Amino acid sequence: MRLIVISKKSVIIAIIIFTIILLSLLLFKDISYKVLETIAPNKLVPIYCVDTEEKKIAISFDAAWGDRYTQGILDILDKYNIKSTFFLVGFWVDRYPDMVREINKRGHDIGNHSSTHPHMSKLSKEQIVKELNQTGDKINNLTGEKPYLFRPPFGDYNNNLIKTAKECGYYTIQWDVDSLDWKELGVEPVVDRVTRNVKNGSIVLFHNNAKYILDFLPLIIEKLQKEGYQIVPISEIIMKDNYYIDHTGKQKKLDNNNKE
Template identity: 35%
Template sequence: MKKDQLLTRRRALIAGAAALGAAGTAGALALGGGEEPVRRTPAPAPAAGPKPHSAPASSAYRLQPLTGYGGPPRAAPAKLPVRHEPFLRMPGRGRTIVLTFDDGPDPRYTPHILDTLAEYEVRATFFVCGEMADWNRDLLSRMADEGHVVGNHTWSHPLLTRLRRSKIRSEMERTSDVIEKAYGERPQWFRAPYGAWNRAAFQLGAELGMEPLAWTVDTLDWTTPGTRSIVHRVEDGAAPGVVVLSHDAGGNRSQTVRALRTWLPHLLDSGYHITVPRRRHA
């Protein structure tokens, strides 16, 4: 290759590098780095019609507030197997008894029951009706503070076997909502009014994260048989793992209140331990 041809090629390379440097300088000035504004050729007018939607930068998208955001979503209840019958007994070590009260809370009787349980440092399970709990949320708060378990006993204590599936769900969900607001967490146990269970009750209870619990010993206190009769029923039926059914609402429960003050210390002195139901499925 001749000398003049080499010089011509070198000059072309130098000119190209200079052009690239000038373009970089112009870009820097366009970002505000220079003292004089950079004049750019105006872009052609867009064509008629709707403008295409361009995706925002990822960081900008993450920083945009979410419309109607009300905090983290509530965790879905744990999936439980659908049972075909309720629990009648609770397994445990030693001479343990599960004490349950239905239909409350009632400000005339529930506080006295809570006082007796507190005196003997005993925890019980209260299956509450939503319409009662809604008017007595302070009592559910006290139950939470004193370590008692609160279960779902429907909203209005209906006979579930005569209700449509949608109505049963409403009875359960409304009650669970009230319990969560007053007690601090959603119930893990459910009891059908009158002990009338059906397939829909078992299925919906499991969907809502609740286990079905019935009873072993019925005090029949709802018939107001007399304080002594209630005491005898509990003491005669006492055995490891039994679930005792009493009521703290739904009528005059003064006999229940008096009976508890008698049979509770007797069973404790006999070596029984009053406990609350334990979930088999976490």
């Protein structure tokens, strides 16, 4: 009987400890980070946003499935004197070479979004290199500039992808504000979602062929500019060296107290 009583006490104590740890994970990010470090100390993370005191954000457009609104997007960006970043898939580059040149001519970043838009975490290193090089070469041939920003299709990544992309000369870029424009929920939901969630150093995700983009893009730009944000290309907002990326994907300046 004594053994049964002790066993019950142990179970109760274990439940209490587990509850405390769970609450700590939910309430205290620092503790959560320590646990994550213990579980997966070598996990690599792309750049989701940038740690900066300046009111700067970057907006980006993934281009894979069409070209209907791209000219209009460029005209809107010109109207508000904004430079942005376009991530292009290889087969999109093949279909719209003149638009690739036009994006470059207007002074926007052009990033690599793979060649065939696969889930790249499932590819071998050799396949990843092929995906990156094929599109990178196509963009370079059309613009005379080799891209160095890369966004994984579907936001899907693993250590192998990030390491291989870095070896190929790319910064792997995600986003911390998803407009969800592909859901076609209308204009106001996108405007509200983006303007409510941006902060200094945010990277916003749009798609060049989103149904209502020509309607919501000017409203978002005007509201963000009214709030004092400067909208810049990703190439301008990210740090090129002397940085590290924390567990949330925030890129931070490397100093003597931090280790990459």
